[in-house]
Structures are given as structure tokens and as C-alpha cells.
Amino acid sequence: MSVLLLGILAVVLLNVYAIVLILLRSRVYGVGLYRPMLLNIALSFLPVLLAIVLGVGLLLLAPVFGRLAQLVASGGVILVWSYLVVATLVWLVFFPNSVYLITELNFSHRGEDTPVPLWYDIVQTLALTLSGIANAVLSLAVVQTMFIVLVDLPGAAIPSSSWVAAGAIIVLGAIGVYLGRYLRLNSWDVRHPASLLWKLTTHLRQPGKALEAFGFVLTHALLIALLYVPLFVxxxxxxxAGAL
Known part of the structure; x- marks a missing residue:
């Protein structure tokens, strides 16, 4: 099995395992189904689907772009980059949903009188968190690989420009997680940038919030980077080496 298919399979199985544990928690222990976790898994896996669609769409549209380039000078190049910019921005808006699952480790779904053993909730929540991190790593790896292929000639070494792009995305992802956790903003709130900016500036003006936000983004970004870099390498x- 190729490295790519093995990675996708591992990520999918981790997501399925997290879903199964959430469903079993309700059935086995007779507690209400915690639906927000299921929704978060779906939102977390969405960047993976968008990254794959981005790559497949580029492959399908490449012949069309090529034919247009023959009719209009540089037309194909302009269309390719227009597609890539728009598609990447859409993916980037939803990317923080994957990293966001780290915040589920606060065990907010557990009540004081819950009959669910702590050991079960630890495994369930850890599986949920790891599925989100896996989704983030896989989707970012797909995007960085396309960046390398399109911007630089793939060589033995990974181009430094692709690391800069990946690092910026990781930081933006951590910022998105902070906005979601503390300002309760969602990906679709980017439709109202003025309102989003007002909420953010109002929040950061509160005593200590700017420093808290900096620490949150820094620690979360470093965690994802420490996991992502060696896995991508x-x-x-x-x-x-030819494993693909």
C-alpha cells in the first residue's frame, strides 16, 4: 500500500474510532448522546475533503486551462492561480476546525454526577483530539505538497518557501482556534469581517487578554508544528524514495 493511501486510511480509521466511542458512551452508560462532538468531527474532517477536492479539481481543470492558454496569452496561468487562490482560501477558513478539537480536552461534556467512568472519557476525548490533529496534518500535507509541485520544482530537499507557507497556515489555524473557543466565532463568520474585527479588538482590549491570546496561539502553533514537521518530512x- 502506498504511503499516501496508508496515511489517509489511518486518519479515516481514527475519525471512525472517535465516532464509535462517542456513540458507545451513550449506549453503554445510558447517558445522552453528546451531539456537539459528532458535529465537531464532521467539521474537523471537512478540511481533508476540501484539500483532496482542491487537488482533484486542479487535475481535472488543467486541460481546460491549457486550451484557454492557447487562445489567450497567459490565460491558463491566470486561471490556474485564480482557482488556487480561491480554493486555498476556502480551505484555510475551515482548517482551524481540525485543530480546534484540542480544546475538547477540557472535558466540558462531563458532569459531576455522570455514570461514565473517567478512564472511558479520557480515551474517548483523546481519540477525538487526535483525530482532529490527524485531519489537520493530512490536509496541510496535501496543500503543502501541491505548493511544492506548483511553485518549486520538487527535489530531494523540501523548499524553504513551502515551510514558510505551512508555518503561516499553522499560526493562522491557532488564531482560528482561539477565536472559536474564546469569542465563539465560527468559520462562516468571515462573511462579516467588520463584525469579526470589532469583536476581536473589543476582546483584546480587556486587561490581560492580549497576552493570553499570544500565549494560546504560540503554544498551540508550536504543538502542531512539532507534530507536523517530522511527519511531513x-x-x-x-x-x-518511490513508496508512492
Whole structure:
């Protein structure tokens, strides 16, 4: 099995395992189904689907762009980059939903009188969190790989420009998580940028909030980076070695 397919399969199975544990929690222990977790898993996996659609869409549209380029000078190049910019921005808006599952470790779904054993909720919530991190890593890896192929000639070394792009995305993802957790904003709130900016500035003006936001973004971004970088390097090395 190729490295790419194995990675996708592992991520899908981790998501399925998290879903199964959430459903079993309700059935086995007779408690209400905590539906927000199921919704969060769906939103978390959405960036993976969008990244795959982004790549497949580029492959399907490439012949069309090529034919248009023959009719209009540089028309194909303009269309390719227009597609990439729009599609990447859509993916980036939903990317924080994957990283957001880290915040589920606050066990907000547990009540004081819950009959669910703590050990079960630990495994269930950890599986949920890891599924989100896995979704973030996989979707970002797909986007960074496309960046390398389109912007730089793939070589033995990973281009530094792609690391800059990946780092910026990780930081933006951490910012998105902060906005979601503390300002209760969603991905679709970008439709109202003025309101979003007003809420953010009002929040950061409160004593200590700016420092808190900086610490939150820094620690979350570093965590994702420490997990993502070695995994991408290993995957890239395997692909370059012919495992793909």
C-alpha cells in the first residue's frame, strides 16, 4: 500500500474510532448522546475533503486551462492561480476546525454526577483530539505538497518557501482556534469581517487578554508544528524514495 493511501486510511480509521466511542458512551452508560462532538468531527474532517477536492479539481481543470492558454496569452496561468487562490482560501477558513478539537480536552461534556467512568472519557476525548490533529496534518500535507509541485520544482530537499507557507497556515489555524473557543466565532463568520474585527479588538482590549491570546496561539502553533514537521518530512522522504 502506498504511503499516501496508508496515511489517509489511518486518519479515516481514527475519525471512525472517535465516532464509535462517542456513540458507545451513550449506549453503554445510558447517558445522552453528546451531539456537539459528532458535529465537531464532521467539521474537523471537512478540511481533508476540501484539500483532496482542491487537488482533484486542479487535475481535472488543467486541460481546460491549457486550451484557454492557447487562445489567450497567459490565460491558463491566470486561471490556474485564480482557482488556487480561491480554493486555498476556502480551505484555510475551515482548517482551524481540525485543530480546534484540542480544546475538547477540557472535558466540558462531563458532569459531576455522570455514570461514565473517567478512564472511558479520557480515551474517548483523546481519540477525538487526535483525530482532529490527524485531519489537520493530512490536509496541510496535501496543500503543502501541491505548493511544492506548483511553485518549486520538487527535489530531494523540501523548499524553504513551502515551510514558510505551512508555518503561516499553522499560526493562522491557532488564531482560528482561539477565536472559536474564546469569542465563539465560527468559520462562516468571515462573511462579516467588520463584525469579526470589532469583536476581536473589543476582546483584546480587556486587561490581560492580549497576552493570553499570544500565549494560546504560540503554544498551540508550536504543538502542531512539532507534530507536523517530522511527519511531513518522513512522508516526503518515503514519496521521494518511490513508496508512492
Amino acid at each position: 518522513l512522508g516526503w522522504s518515503a514519496v521521494r
